[in-house]
Amino acid sequence: MSDDVKPLDPAEMACWRAVIEASQRLLTQLEDDLRETGELGFADYHVLVLLSEAPKQRLRMGELAHKLIFSPSRLTYHVGTMERRGLVVREPCPDDRRGSQAVLTATGLLALRDAAPHHLRSVRRWFVDDLDAAEIAVLTKVFTRLGERLTAARGADPASG
Secondary structure (H helix, E strand, C coil): CCCCCCCCCHHHHHHHHHHHHHHHHHHHHHHHHHHHHCCCCHHHHHHHHHHHHCHHHEEEHHHHHHHHCCCHHHHHHHHHHHHHCCCEEEEEECCEEEEEEEEECHHHHHHHHHHHHHHHHHHHHHCHHHCCHHHHHHHHHHHHHHHHHHHHHHHHCHHHC
């Protein structure tokens, strides 16, 4: 190990591994639970939620990619698969014809409404119901701060997209 990199102490290593392993297990469980209820995967669900909350149920592709933490090419592919299933459509941006936006369809909204209670049940079962109010507050504070720092760091790096 390089001299300029301080190794993780046992408590830091245990924390890091717990975050990584539990996050992966949680996301896998949520994905599995969502797939049991229908055709939506976790990424599909997230796209539909973001579009349902957006003004006029539409977002520029670049903004959607940013919110999903997807590369533009990954989003284009993913939205294409959702478009073939009738969940979303792509339309030219009215203010900039070179850009496009993803738009929630009635079929997509219905799929979201059908999946939402199952997903909420899964989120409660595997995450929220195991935490008390103080733990929720701490996790919200820690992950909000971390997310803001990482977003700012990526925004400062022109190579980050």
